[in-house]
Amino acid sequence: MNPARDPDATDRDAADLDDDFGFAEPATDQSFENALAKARDGDRLSIDDATELLATGTDTEGVDPVRKERVLELADRRRHEEVGDEITFVANLNNNVTTACNTGCLFCNFKDSAHAFEADSDADHVGFTKTPAESRAIVEDALDMGVYEVCSVSGLHPALALNEEHHEILQSYDDPESEVNYKPPEEYATDPGTYVEQIEAMSVGGIHLHSMTPEEAYHAARGTDWDYETVYRELAAAGLDSAPGTAAEILVDEVRDVICPGKIRTDDWVAAMEGAMAAGLDVTSTMMYGHVETVEHRAKHLGVIRDLQDRTGRITEFVPLSFIHQNTPLYRHGVVDSGPSHDEDELVVAVARLFLDNVDHVQASWVKSGDAHGLKLLNCGADDFMGTILSEEITKRAGGEYGEFRSFDDYVDMITAIGRTPVERSTDYRTRRRIDPDDNPHGPRLGPRADGTPMLSDSSSGGSGKSGASGASDGESSGADD
Numbered sequence: 001m002n003p004a005r006d007p008d009a010t011d012r013d014a015a016d017l018d019d020d021f022g023f024a025e026p027a028t029d030q031s032f033e034n035a036l037a038k039a040r041d042g043d044r045l046s047i048d049d050a051t052e053l054l055a056t057g058t059d060t061e062g063v064d065p066v067r068k069e070r071v072l073e074l075a076d077r078r079r080h081e082e083v084g085d086e087i088t089f090v091a092n093l094n095n096n097v098t099t100a101c102n103t104g105c106l107f108c109n110f111k112d113s114a115h116a117f118e119a120d121s122d123a124d125h126v127g128f129t130k131t132p133a134e135s136r137a138i139v140e141d142a143l144d145m146g147v148y149e150v151c152s153v154s155g156l157h158p159a160l161a162l163n164e165e166h167h168e169i170l171q172s173y174d175d176p177e178s179e180v181n182y183k184p185p186e187e188y189a190t191d192p193g194t195y196v197e198q199i200e201a202m203s204v205g206g207i208h209l210h211s212m213t214p215e216e217a218y219h220a221a222r223g224t225d226w227d228y229e230t231v232y233r234e235l236a237a238a239g240l241d242s243a244p245g246t247a248a249e250i251l252v253d254e255v256r257d258v259i260c261p262g263k264i265r266t267d268d269w270v271a272a273m274e275g276a277m278a279a280g281l282d283v284t285s286t287m288m289y290g291h292v293e294t295v296e297h298r299a300k301h302l303g304v305i306r307d308l309q310d311r312t313g314r315i316t317e318f319v320p321l322s323f324i325h326q327n328t329p330l331y332r333h334g335v336v337d338s339g340p341s342h343d344e345d346e347l348v349v350a351v352a353r354l355f356l357d358n359v360d361h362v363q364a365s366w367v368k369s370g371d372a373h374g375l376k377l378l379n380c381g382a383d384d385f386m387g388t389i390l391s392e393e394i395t396k397r398a399g400g401e402y403g404e405f406r407s408f409d410d411y412v413d414m415i416t417a418i419g420r421t422p423v424e425r426s427t428d429y430r431t432r433r434r435i436d437p438d439d440n441p442h443g444p445r446l447g448p449r450a451d452g453t454p455m456l457s458d459s460s461s462g463g464s465g466k467s468g469a470s471g472a473s474d475g476e477s478s479g480a481d482d
């Protein structure tokens with residue numbers, strides 16, 4: 001696999017952008033009413049149909065509130081017919097390994113320049129790199145709390161390689177840093193180990209390990225001729241159970257050219273997902289929207305995911321990721337002045353439910369939207385409310401303010417308040433347990449060490465207090481010794 005990125009892409013590129021990207025104004029040969037009628041009849045929607053529904057008609061400016069309600073109502077009904085009234089969530093932990101990354105995505109404030117992590121650097125940074133042993137200790141603590149999924153997504157640290165053989169290949173380049181984005185671990189204050197070592201470390205005690213996005217898989221094969229299936233097979237052998245479909249952003253290259261010129265292109269993202277599935281892994285799918293793209297780009301993105309699922313059938317859920325703008329280069333440089341509106345969030349969830357007729361589950365995110373709006377999204381077509389996560393770094397660093405965890409008690413209260421049934425689920429949704437709201441207090445039971453004890457001793461904070469969450473990784477204090 002050869003380098004496909006622009007090694008010089010940095011935050012500074014945002015300063016060169018204005019808000020005219022030369023994107024075509026969305027226009028279709030379809031009418032809003034026809035598209036809605038097709039959705040009502042259960043016909044498979046076209047990209048034009050999705051564009052009309054997302055725009056509440058391309059014939060008018062902005063979102064039409066009456067048309068929007070008609071789309072949401074149809075989507076909510078479709079959700080009821082397809083998956084019923086249960087709302088699922090998972091007892092999980094985010095354990096991200098490192099924030100060191102030079103890819104330079106303009107929507108991201110999770111990353112820190114990798115130079116700051118070098119042993120002889122005196123640059124200040126608030127990021128972290130964890131060793132495999134630190135990752136394992138964090139997962140072990142979480143298992144004791146009843147957690148059964150660990151989700152791990154990381155920066156593309158230049159010293160990360162798939163395994164020892166990969167280190168040797170990368171070292172053999174004449175100028176590894178510029179040719180293959182590589183520097184040996186000895187040059188950094190903390191050695192993250194190899195991808196295989198991190199996966200082995202986190203795959204402990206029967207936990208489900210959800211890790212290695214397409215972008216990370218690309219990094220784990222850079223400078224070699226390994227295909228994605230080979231890479232994912234090796235990771236699966238080390239303990240990987242499923243892969244997150246992030247790094248998708250908007251799967252239209254003219255948008256990627258603006259927001260993430262250093263990232264893999266759409267075709268490569270699809271190839272990586274196919275490789276993961278060919279290696280026997282389930283995957284999730286995402287779309288990060290509400291920055292520079294048009295509604296037509298969103299519709300095309302949904303088309304890429306539906307086609308992929310037609311070919312594979314192993315996408316477990318669709319996760320809409322509402323762009324959090326406050327601390328990002330796109331916002332700081334005036335390229336965008338906000339993320340998406342609530343209307344747009346609702347329409348994305350609804351049209352995902354109607355268009356993705358082959359993906360069973362659509363997620364609402366309390367991390368991105370908060371509790372009140374997150375619950376509203378569960379009445380627009382979503383049926384999953386993500387997980388306890390215990391530690392959130394990506395959205396928090398981007399300026400999100402909805403906290404870092406939800407307890408089972410919070411979940412049960414919120415879900416019953418909107419008249420739905422709370423259900424804890426496994427990552428792949430195949431194992432589910434309905435929760436009796438009267439059976440207080442509530443804790444996970446599906447985990448290898450879960451016995452129904454509440455995960456957190458303080459369940460009232462809605463995400464800021466973490467007393468009792470000793471297993472939660474906290475980037476600023478855990479392994480922050482770079």
Ligand SMILES: C[S@@+](CC[C@H](N)C(=O)[O-])C[C@H]1O[C@@H](n2cnc3c(N)ncnc32)[C@H](O)[C@@H]1O
Nearest residue numbers: 107108110153154213215246247288323324398
């Ligand atoms: C931070 S990356 C970490 C994994 C890996 N570096 C990659 O890019 O795949 C994971 C995902 O977080 C999401 N993300 C990053 N910044 C965000 C923001 N400001 N708002 C919403 N989602 C964001 C993007 O969809 C991105 O693909």
Ligand SMILES: Nc1c(NC[C@H](O)[C@H](O)[C@H](O)CO)[nH]c(=O)[nH]c1=O
Nearest residue numbers: 090094151319365367368386387427
């Ligand atoms: N939507 C977000 C998630 N979703 C992840 C899920 O909770 C879970 O990992 C997945 O459904 C697989 O089971 N996680 C985040 O950290 N941030 C989000 O915005």
Ligand SMILES: N[C@@H](Cc1ccc(O)cc1)C(=O)O
Nearest residue numbers: 151153244245246284394395
């Ligand atoms: N957990 C998400 C991936 C994800 C990770 C971090 C985020 O900030 C957002 C999404 C998935 O299941 O695919």
Ligand code: SF4
Nearest residue numbers: 101103104105108155
């Ligand atoms: S989204 Fe991922 S690849 Fe892009 S800068 Fe952030 S951490 Fe790096």
